[in-house]
Amino acid sequence: MDGLDAVGVGPPTLGRSLPEYVALYWRLVGARxxxxxxxxxxxxxxxxGSALNLLVDLGEILVFFxxxxxxxxxxxxxxxxxxxxxxxxxxxxxxxxxxxxQFHRNVVHGTFDRTLVRPLGAFFQTFASDLGVRRVxxxxxxxxxxxxxxxxxxxxxxxxxxxxxxxxxxSGTTIFFSFFxxxxxxxxxxxxxxxxxxxxxxxxxxxxxxxxxxxTSWLRRFVTFVVPLAFINYYPTLYILGxxxxxxxxxxxxxxxxxxxxxxxxxxxxVWSLGVxxxxxxxx
Amino acid sequence: MRLYVEVAKRxxxxxLAYRTANLAGLVTNAVFGYLRALIILALFEARxxxxxxxxxxxxxxxxxxxxxxxxxxxxxxxxxxxxxxxGDVVSDLARPFSYLxxxxxxxxxxxxxxxxxxxxxxxxxxxxxxxxxxxSFPLGWLAWIGTLLLATVASFGFRMLVNLTAFWxxxxxxxxxxxxxxxxxxxxxxxxxxxxPPLVRDVCLALPxxxxxxTPSDVFVGKLAGASLLAAAGLQLAWCVALLAACQLVVAAxxxxxxxxxx
Numbered sequence: 001m002d003g004l005d006a007v008g009v010g011p012p013t014l015g016r017s018l019p020e021y022v023a024l025y026w027r028l029v030g031a032r033x034x035x036x037x038x039x040x041x042x043x044x045x046x047x048x049g050s051a052l053n054l055l056v057d058l059g060e061i062l063v064f065f066x067x068x069x070x071x072x073x074x075x076x077x078x079x080x081x082x083x084x085x086x087x088x089x090x091x092x093x094x095x096x097x098x099x100x101x102q103f104h105r106n107v108v109h110g111t112f113d114r115t116l117v118r119p120l121g122a123f124f125q126t127f128a129s130d131l132g133v134r135r136v137x138x139x140x141x142x143x144x145x146x147x148x149x150x151x152x153x154x155x156x157x158x159x160x161x162x163x164x165x166x167x168x169x170x171s172g173t174t175i176f177f178s179f180f181x182x183x184x185x186x187x188x189x190x191x192x193x194x195x196x197x198x199x200x201x202x203x204x205x206x207x208x209x210x211x212x213x214x215x216t217s218w219l220r221r222f223v224t225f226v227v228p229l230a231f232i233n234y235y236p237t238l239y240i241l242g243x244x245x246x247x248x249x250x251x252x253x254x255x256x257x258x259x260x261x262x263x264x265x266x267x268x269x270x271v272w273s274l275g276v277x278x279x280x281x282x283x284x
Numbered sequence: 285m286r287l288y289v290e291v292a293k294r295x296x297x298x299x300l301a302y303r304t305a306n307l308a309g310l311v312t313n314a315v316f317g318y319l320r321a322l323i324i325l326a327l328f329e330a331r332x333x334x335x336x337x338x339x340x341x342x343x344x345x346x347x348x349x350x351x352x353x354x355x356x357x358x359x360x361x362x363x364x365x366x367x368x369x370x371g372d373v374v375s376d377l378a379r380p381f382s383y384l385x386x387x388x389x390x391x392x393x394x395x396x397x398x399x400x401x402x403x404x405x406x407x408x409x410x411x412x413x414x415x416x417x418x419x420s421f422p423l424g425w426l427a428w429i430g431t432l433l434l435a436t437v438a439s440f441g442f443r444m445l446v447n448l449t450a451f452w453x454x455x456x457x458x459x460x461x462x463x464x465x466x467x468x469x470x471x472x473x474x475x476x477x478x479x480x481p482p483l484v485r486d487v488c489l490a491l492p493x494x495x496x497x498x499t500p501s502d503v504f505v506g507k508l509a510g511a512s513l514l515a516a517a518g519l520q521l522a523w524c525v526a527l528l529a530a531c532q533l534v535v536a537a538x539x540x541x542x543x544x545x546x547x
Binding site for chain 2: 039041042044045046048049050052053055056059060063064066067068069070071072190192193194195196198199203206207210213214215216219
C-alpha cells in the first residue's frame with residue numbers, strides 16, 4: 001500500500017499489501033497486549049478506572065436532568081444517544097491511538113531515529129506500537145449507553161439508520177483519531193504546547209456529549225465548518241431522530257460525517273508528514 | 285521552618301521553567317471553562333434556580349472550580365510514587381527533616397505558582413467573558429484564599445496517601461486513577477454537591493473531598509459566610525489534620541518495612 005508508506009517518510013519499504021499490514025499490526029500489537037495482560041490486577045484496575053472516567057461525564061448529564069426535562073430542546077435519552085456516540089468513538093480512537101499518546105518522548109529523547117531506520121513507514125510503526133486494550137471499559141460503557149438510549153427512544157432500525165449507526169461510529173472514531181495524530185505530530189515543532197490538543201480530544205469528547213445547540217453561534221459554526229466535531233455525533237443523530245438542523249442547514253449536511261472524517265485524515269496526514277520531514281533528532 | 289520555605293520557593297521557581305507549557309495549559313483550562321459555562325447556561329435556560337444556585341452563582345461556582353484546578357491538583361500527581369518506584373525515596377527518607385513536611389512544602393510552592401499564574405488569569409477570563417462577580421475585598425478574598433489553602437493541604441494529604449500505596453503495591457497508578465475519577469465527582473468539581481439527591485449530597489458533604497473543591501468554590505461564590513463559613517473551614521481543617529496524620533502513620537509503617545527497589 002503506497003498510501004501508508006507515503007505517510008511516514010522512511011527508507012523505501014518492500015511493497016506490502018493491506019492484508020500483510022493487518023497481519024503485521026496484530027503481531028506487533030498482540031505482543032504488546034499480551035504483556036499488558038500479564039499483570040491481571042493492574043489491568044483490571046486500569047479497565048475500571050477508564051470506565052469510571054467517562055461515567056463522570058454521564059453522571060453530570062444525569063444530575064442535570066433531575067432538574068430539567070429538556071436541555072436545549074433535547075430530552076434525556078436523546079442526549080444519552082449523543083453521549084453514547086461520542087464516548088464510544090472517543091474511547092475506540094483513544095485505544096487505537098495509544099501509540100501516539102506518549103509519542104513526544106520519542107522526539108524529546110531522539111528515539112524516533114530508530115523508527116526511521118526500520119523498513120516500515122514511521123506512521124504505521126507508531127500506530128502499531130501500542131493498543132489501549134485497557135480502554136475496553138470505556139468502549140463497553142459507551143456502547144451500552146448508546147444501546148440503552150436507542151432502545152428507550154424506540155429507534156426503528158431501518159437499513160438506512162443501521163448504516164448510519166455504523167458510519168457514525170467509524171467517522172467519529174476517525175475524527176478523534178486524527179486529533180490524536182495531530183497532537184503527537186505537534187511534538188515535532190514543540191513538546192511544550194501538547195496540552196492544547198486536549199481541547200479537541202478531551203474537550204471534544206466533553207462538548208459532543210451535549211447537543212451543539214448549547215453552543216454560541218460562532219462556536220457552532222466553528223465545530224461544523226472548521227474543526228468538524230459536530231459530525232462526530234450531532235448531525236448523524238439528527239438524521240437518526242428524523243430531525244432537521246435547527247439552524248436551517250440542508251438535510252444532506254447530516255450525511256456528511258464520512259466527508260468530515262476524510263478531511264480530518266488528510267489534515268492529520270499532512271501535519272504528520274511535515275513533522276517527520278522536520279525531525280532532526282536530538283543532540284548529544 | 286526556613287528550610288520548608290526554601291523548598292516551597294524552589295518548587296515555585298521550578299514551574300517558571302515551563303513557560304510555554306503553562307501558557308498552553310492556561311489556554312486549555314480557559315477553553316474548558318468556557319465550554320462548561322455554556323452547558324450551565326443551557327441548564328438555566330429552563331429554570332432560574334437549581335438547588336439554591338441562580339445562574340450567576342452556578343457560573344461563578346463552575347469557573348471557581350476550573351480556576352483552582354491546578355492549585356488543588358486532583359489528578360495525575362504521581363511525584364512521590366515515582367520516587368518510590370525508582371528507589372530515590374530512600375534518600376528522601378534519610379534526610380534530616382520531616383519527609384511529609386518536605387513534600388507538603390513542595391506542593392504548596394507548586395500550588396502558589398498555579399494560584400498566581402493560572403488561577404488569577406482564569407478568574408480574569410471568567411470576569412471578562414461571563415461577568416462573574418468577584419468576592420468582596422478584602423474579607424471575601426481572604427476567606428477564599430484561606431479555604432483554598434486548606435483545600436490544597438487536604439488534597440495533598442489524599443494524593444500523598446494514594447502515592448504511598450506504592451510502597452506495598454505496584455498498582456498505585458491504577459488505584460489512583462480510580463480514586464481520582466471518584467474524587468472528581470465526590471468533591472463537587474463536576475456539579476455542585478447540592479445538585480445531587482439529598483442522601484448522596486449529605487454523605488458527600490461529610491467526606492473529605494468536599495473540603496477540596498466544594499468549600500472553597502462556595503466561598504468564592506459567596507454562599508458561605510459568617511458562621512457557616514467558620515464551620516466549613518473548621519471541617520476542612522479537621523480533614524487536613526486527619527489526612528496528614530494518616531500520611532504520617534503510613535510513612536512510619538512503610539519505613540519499618542521499606543523494600544528498596546533499584547538496589
